[in-house]
Amino acid sequence: MSQDIRSIYGRYNTPPETPREEMWDAIVARIREEGAPADNEVSLEAARARRRWPAARGWAAAAAVLVVGIALGRATAPAPTGTADATGAVADARAADAVARPTPTALDFAAFQHLGRSESLLAMVRADARQGRIDPAVAPWARSLLMETRLLLDVRRGGDPTLDGLLAELELVLSQIVGVTETGADEGRRRTELDLTVGGMDQREVLTRIRAVIPAGMSSE
Amino acid sequence: MSTDADLVERAKAGDERAFRALYDRTVDRVFRLAYRMAGDGDLARDFTQETFVRAYQRLEQFRGESAFSTWVHSIAISVTLNGLRKSARHRDRERTLDEAHAVPSSAREPEPGLWGRIEAAVDGLPDIYRTVFVMHDVEGYSHGEIAASLGVAEGTSKARLFRARSKLREVLGAAMEEYA
Numbered sequence: 001m002s003q004d005i006r007s008i009y010g011r012y013n014t015p016p017e018t019p020r021e022e023m024w025d026a027i028v029a030r031i032r033e034e035g036a037p038a039d040n041e042v043s044l045e046a047a048r049a050r051r052r053w054p055a056a057r058g059w060a061a062a063a064a065v066l067v068v069g070i071a072l073g074r075a076t077a078p079a080p081t082g083t084a085d086a087t088g089a090v091a092d093a094r095a096a097d098a099v100a101r102p103t104p105t106a107l108d109f110a111a112f113q114h115l116g117r118s119e120s121l122l123a124m125v126r127a128d129a130r131q132g133r134i135d136p137a138v139a140p141w142a143r144s145l146l147m148e149t150r151l152l153l154d155v156r157r158g159g160d161p162t163l164d165g166l167l168a169e170l171e172l173v174l175s176q177i178v179g180v181t182e183t184g185a186d187e188g189r190r191r192t193e194l195d196l197t198v199g200g201m202d203q204r205e206v207l208t209r210i211r212a213v214i215p216a217g218m219s220s221e
Numbered sequence: 222m223s224t225d226a227d228l229v230e231r232a233k234a235g236d237e238r239a240f241r242a243l244y245d246r247t248v249d250r251v252f253r254l255a256y257r258m259a260g261d262g263d264l265a266r267d268f269t270q271e272t273f274v275r276a277y278q279r280l281e282q283f284r285g286e287s288a289f290s291t292w293v294h295s296i297a298i299s300v301t302l303n304g305l306r307k308s309a310r311h312r313d314r315e316r317t318l319d320e321a322h323a324v325p326s327s328a329r330e331p332e333p334g335l336w337g338r339i340e341a342a343v344d345g346l347p348d349i350y351r352t353v354f355v356m357h358d359v360e361g362y363s364h365g366e367i368a369a370s371l372g373v374a375e376g377t378s379k380a381r382l383f384r385a386r387s388k389l390r391e392v393l394g395a396a397m398e399e400y401a
Contacts, residue, residue, distance in 0.1 A: 009359050011336065012343050015256035015265070018249050023270050024241065030274045132279050188372015192299045199303040 107156050111163050112214050114152055118145050118170055119210045122201065125177055129198040132191050139181035146174040166209055173201050225289040233280050240280075244273055247290045250360075251297045257355045258301050259308075260344075268304050272297040287369055294370035302348055342392040350385035357382050 121141055128134050149171045156164055176197040180190060201207065223231075223242065231239035251272055256265035275296050276283075283292055346354060352371070356362040357378075364382075368375040 008339070009343070012340060012355070012359050013257045013260040015253045016262060018252040019266060020245070020248060023248070023252070023266055023273075024244060026266075026270050027244070027273045027277075028237075030270065031277050034274070034278070130275075130278070132275075132282055186372050188295055190372075191295075192302075192372065195299045195303055196306075199307070203307055 105159065107152070107159060108163060111152055111156065111159075111167060114145070114148055115166070115170070115210045115214050118149070118174070119207060119214070121145060121177075122173065122207050122210070125194075126198050126201070126207070129194045134181060134190070134194055136181075138177065142174050142177045142181060146171065146178055149174060163213065166206075166213060169204060169206050170210070173197065173206055176200070226285055229280065229283060229285065229289055232277075240277060243289060247293050248273070250290070251293060254294070254297060254356065254360060255301050257359055258352065259305060264304065264308060268297065268301045271300045271304070275300065291366065291369045294366070295372060298352060298370055302352070305348070338393060339389075342389050345392070346385055346388060350381050350388065353378055353381040354385035354389075358386075 121138065125134065125138060125142075128138070149167055153164065153167050153171065156167070176193075180193045180197055223239075225243065225246070228239040228243050232243060248269065252265055252269045255268040255272075256262065259265045259268065272293060276293050279296075283289065343351065343354065353367055356367045356370075357364065362370075364375045364378045367378040371378065
């Protein structure tokens with residue numbers, strides 16, 4: 001390429017002088033602020049301990065999720081309303097409550113449990129990405145969760161749109177994670193793809209939304 | 222004068238001055254690249270800061286298989302491209318809002334000059350081509366440096382540059398003739 005052309009393109013977004021000291025101060029402040037182990041590292045370690053999930057059990061696990069979900073749904077379903085003694089303010093309150101908070105279906109419970117397990121994986125992948133690595137055990141675990149997600153999406157057609165939307169987001173993120181873990185690309189490319197995946201996940205606040213939707217006590221196995 | 226390897230070892234042991242020395246050796250090129258890619262001082266500062274924070278946090282993983290500056294550049298490119306995607310989404314949202322509130326005008330926008338067309342053409346390149354183009358043709362990196370920073374083969378870097386230049390020629394061909 002001729003020097004003339006380079007000098008023309010050299011005007012493209014001409015940078016000003018580097019604000020070295022200003023940036024250094026900000027970097028030091030960030031490092032000191034983030035230097036202490038983050039609170040979530042503890043739960044990430046716990047997640048790391050739970051990460052072994054043999055892929056071969058994927059379909060069996062998915063079926064088990066559904067069975068557990070159905071069982072939970074039956075066990076927690078509200079008693080039939082409209083009985084003779086359900087009168088007055090109490091009955092009104094129950095009726096109002098039933099209208100305000102629709103009872104989760106069995107498949108919702110299955111979805112909550114599934115989201116709880118997925119949250120562990122996503123938190124771990126995000127922590128790994130910060131360290132610029134990805135654990136090989138993530139691949140079969142993510143594949144298994146992806147399969148379950150698709151199964152749930154199939155059987156839940158027409159369910160709660162918020163939950164279904166979240167499952168669809170989860171499917172996208174999991175398929176990206178599976179893609180990153182199974183790519184034959186070199187380490188640098190893989191890290192870039194991992195960063196992009198986690199960046200997209202954070203951008204869409206997938207983890208936050210999962211945590212917000214899961215009822216207390218169902219966030220992990 | 223200490224080598225990068227010495228400084229990295231000292232920085233790993235917690236020597237802030239050693240990390241500052243590494244920063245001083247690499248920050249100009251990182252900032253220039255971030256600015257060239259972002260075209261915005263605030264974004265370039267954010268991307269550069271994020272790059273060095275991540276470099277510090279991942280220093281333990283740096284094993285000296287490549288030059289420290291190459292390693293930092295690979296982080297910088299990842300941070301910059303990710304950051305630009307996020308800011309592009311924000312910009313698109315803002316633009317949609319602005320367009321929604323814009324008062325229709327029959328006045329014709331002035332035609333951009335040659336330089337405006339060049340800038341727009343480079344801006345319009347897909348990220349994978351623009352990165353290589355900016356690094357090579359604008360900032361003067363070698364294909365070896367680009368390949369190491371992007372984690373691709375040198376041939377890939379050359380092919381991407383070829384594609385970038387072809388696309389620019391396609392877009393700018395007519396404009397260049399006008400000004401010839």
